[in-house]
Amino acid sequence: MSGEREEQLILRVQDKDLADRIKNILKEDADSYASPNIEIHFDEKGSGRRGTFILGSDRFPLAVQDLPTIVESYKTYDDVNLVKTANIGQVLVVSKEGQNQSQATKCRHGVTPPMRDARKRMFQKPHNVDSTTMRQLEEDLLVLAQGQAPKNMEIIDVEEEFVVDDAGIGSWQPVTKQRAPAPATKKQKAKVAASTSSGPAEVEEF
Template identity: 45%
Template sequence: MEEQFILRVPPSVAERIDRLLNESALDDESLDLSFSEDGRNGTFVIGEDHFSASLLDLPGIVESYKTYDDSVLIKTADVGQMIMVREEGDPAPEVVEYRHGLTPPMRDARRRRFRREPDLNPELVRRVERDLLNIMNGGTAENIDILLCWLFANTQEEVGDESARNSRKKAVTAAKPSGTNAGEPERSESDESDDSM
């Protein structure tokens, strides 16, 4: 079973790690990574230097592959978090989710590629829910104007242009003057077809 992680370090630290991995003798410098009790903040040690580290969630899953013959790729892991090592002067991130992905096309991925959460006022949602339950139980709504505005806005978003066209047709039909035959009921197409027989 493989365990994989993404370690993002400053360029100076990356050069030292690369040197350590390429040399056979690892006696000069040692690597260590330890986290505090919260599991999100920790310390990265290389040789005698200590760096602050944070565990951040990535905006998407990164798949890891390996190959034995340079032609067939075998998926080995799904990585959803990254350990970010910071220089001494860099501030600690305030959020637990990293804003960007690992590659340049995934820059600011959360804002550009994923649907935003709706801007809903929780108090308004509670009032509308209470009014709807009241109406379903045979009562009346306390704030009928807010309820109607909310229902109309959501109906237009969900149904789209088709409902707007249908509502305009109904409004035009209702607004038509009845003409000279005010006393006669309107005839449907089926009534007209019966006369032709």
């Protein structure tokens, strides 16, 4: 087994006709010499993110872009068990023939439709918070972790229950705790004992 590390990338082709040609080539027999060769060459000068995608005698501009998130790839031999093979973090963007090469280094979209425009929707700019405020928040969190209330604050324990009214509309309502009756005093116990005693028991004869 070779000790080289396996690397995987995603190929994103913007030209539909070129994408169909690549699919047809991949479906054909791998031993067929009639299929044109597919080659990828990167520019030796520059950042290494630009290159050329070659299919037969056709050449297309190529750019390497970073995906918004890491994509995991899996393979299976029995359509039941999955084995993770790699983490994919970059995509090869092949532009149309004659089109200007993309200069972007970060991919705007993810791989699946829900990740469309993910970099703008899900990755917000960090908030500019004063360092003094951050230190105060850290101190307040440590005090809360010890079960105490921070300075100028009060902890109120409120118990709620979900109540549904006659109209079928439910809402959270505070639980009203009933006060337990006070324990009886000795005089009250003696009075109750005297009231329950009714003299000697009567015996019925049959």
